[in-house]
Amino acid sequence: MSLAVRAARAWRRPRVFAVLTLAGLVLGALLGLTARVTGAGWLASTLDTIGSLFTGLLQFTVVPLVFLAIVIGIVSLRDLGGGRAAARLGGRTVAWFAGTSLIAVLIGLAIGLIGRPGEGVTLTADPDAVRQVGEKTPGSWQSLLTGLVPDNPVAAFAGNEVLQVVVSALLVGAAAYALKDKADPFVAFSRSAFEIVLTIVRWVVVLAPVGVIGLIGNAFATYGSGVVSSLFGFIAAVYLGCALVLFVVYPVLLKAVAGIGPRRFFAVTWPLLQFAFVSRSSGASLPLTRQAAIDLGVERNYAGFAVPLGSTTKMDGCAAVYPALATIFIAHVAGYPLAAWQYLVIVAVAVFGALATAGTTGWFTMLTLTLAAVGMPPEVIAAGIAVVIGIDPILDMMRTATNVAGQVTVPVLVAGQEGLLDREDAETPDEGGVTTVAGSGPGAAAGGGAPSALSAADDGAGATAGAPARG
Numbered sequence: 001m002s003l004a005v006r007a008a009r010a011w012r013r014p015r016v017f018a019v020l021t022l023a024g025l026v027l028g029a030l031l032g033l034t035a036r037v038t039g040a041g042w043l044a045s046t047l048d049t050i051g052s053l054f055t056g057l058l059q060f061t062v063v064p065l066v067f068l069a070i071v072i073g074i075v076s077l078r079d080l081g082g083g084r085a086a087a088r089l090g091g092r093t094v095a096w097f098a099g100t101s102l103i104a105v106l107i108g109l110a111i112g113l114i115g116r117p118g119e120g121v122t123l124t125a126d127p128d129a130v131r132q133v134g135e136k137t138p139g140s141w142q143s144l145l146t147g148l149v150p151d152n153p154v155a156a157f158a159g160n161e162v163l164q165v166v167v168s169a170l171l172v173g174a175a176a177y178a179l180k181d182k183a184d185p186f187v188a189f190s191r192s193a194f195e196i197v198l199t200i201v202r203w204v205v206v207l208a209p210v211g212v213i214g215l216i217g218n219a220f221a222t223y224g225s226g227v228v229s230s231l232f233g234f235i236a237a238v239y240l241g242c243a244l245v246l247f248v249v250y251p252v253l254l255k256a257v258a259g260i261g262p263r264r265f266f267a268v269t270w271p272l273l274q275f276a277f278v279s280r281s282s283g284a285s286l287p288l289t290r291q292a293a294i295d296l297g298v299e300r301n302y303a304g305f306a307v308p309l310g311s312t313t314k315m316d317g318c319a320a321v322y323p324a325l326a327t328i329f330i331a332h333v334a335g336y337p338l339a340a341w342q343y344l345v346i347v348a349v350a351v352f353g354a355l356a357t358a359g360t361t362g363w364f365t366m367l368t369l370t371l372a373a374v375g376m377p378p379e380v381i382a383a384g385i386a387v388v389i390g391i392d393p394i395l396d397m398m399r400t401a402t403n404v405a406g407q408v409t410v411p412v413l414v415a416g417q418e419g420l421l422d423r424e425d426a427e428t429p430d431e432g433g434v435t436t437v438a439g440s441g442p443g444a445a446a447g448g449g450a451p452s453a454l455s456a457a458d459d460g461a462g463a464t465a466g467a468p469a470r471g
Contacts, residue, residue, distance in 0.1 A: 020209040028213040032220025050214025062283035073305030074173030104316035105350035108324030118332030241321040258416030299420035310407035317399030330384030
């Protein structure tokens with residue numbers, strides 16, 4: 001066996017890959033700081049190019065992956081007990097989405113009321129940033145409702161309109177479910193297309209240690225210490241709120257409802273959380289999230305439905321913790337006092353407006369929706385967002401990690417209640433102590449310990465002999 005082949009296989013091993021990713025984070029930070037301190041424009045530009053190429057490859061797969069995963073997931077619900085069982089699973093999933101969002105937004109409000117971020121801080125928004133904010137489309141209930149169904153499905157795919165793609169997938173999946181055997185050719189095609197997209201994702205994920213060098217390096221090279229230090233209280237508040245949800249709320253619920261302890265949960269999800277942190281994309285993390293849920297014992301067919309749906313609508317970081325804290329911060333900076341009823345509005349928007357976060361600009365949509373709902377003047381909204389938008393990549397890392405943790409947690413909770421959780425599998429540690437990216441297509445093993453996408457690249461589809469061909 002050649003040295004190159006041995007190196008490639010070693011690169012794909014879970015523990016080696018995790019170390020390489022962490023090394024990429026450290027190296028990227030050092031290179032970014034070097035570019036910032038020395039003024040090396042060529043280095044900053046190189047880091048930006050590497051990060052942009054990696055992000056572009058990830059975004060290339062998001063829309064087809066979300067569409068195909070939801071369609072296959074809905075059709076797969078037929079194996080779980082028919083229409084009534086599917087409706088019950090869907091209802092309970094949405095209820096847990098809302099319930100955990102309520103807890104998250106209450107945590108955000110509590111931190112904001114106690115820590116009072118922004119109080120006594122005087123910041124002046126950059127006029128160019130205010131202009132850029134004004135050019136963006138703000139979130140509103142009307143635009144959300146009118147934009148649910150695309151006039152042209154092809155345009156929705158081409159324009160990366162993730163929410164419209166989700167609605168289209170739900171309609172197509174429901175129709176395929178209703179047609180049963182008549183839709184088998186389409187379902188077979190969708191499964192094959194899903195495997196093709198998953199294979200591309202696996203190839204892209206292998207490049208993560210290199211990609212994170214560019215992503216983290218560009219962040220350090222771009223944002224000076226002055227901006228970060230002036231907004232440090234707000235950054236700390238957002239990280240604290242997300243950390244409480246991620247490291248306290250989810251583990252407590254998992255232990256109480258599904259019987260899965262924190263050690264097992266984080267052993268399985270830690271590579272996923274690392275990837276979500278650096279990629280800042282729930283959509284790009286979808287294969288990893290789906291496999292993490294399966295490795296925790298969730299029935300494969302249900303995971304194929306709940307995780308893709310959650311990847312576009314279940315965002316406790318972006319849609320609950322962050323809007324609550326950002327609204328309080330902007331109100332303090334602008335000297336705009338909030339009344340008790342406005343805090344209740346923040347809670348209501350977080351619980352019922354999660355759909356507005358679908359897509360790559362979800363945080364912006366959700367924040368403008370929240371600020372408008374509490375009655376802030378347009379000029380205050382524009383100036384406030386212009387202040388926080390500069391540090392958004394720093395905030396988005398923790399927000400996204402929290403999002404994907406919730407997208408794993410809810411399917412596990414529902415599966416535990418519905419008897420769809422393989423508890424023996426969920427309590428058996430994986431070899432090496434961690435589970436990495438998804439070898440989660442129809443050819444993957446039915447339980448935990450399925451081969452990761454990294455190891456699957458060595459042996460083709462990464463299938464286990466005799467595994468059921470299900471999505």
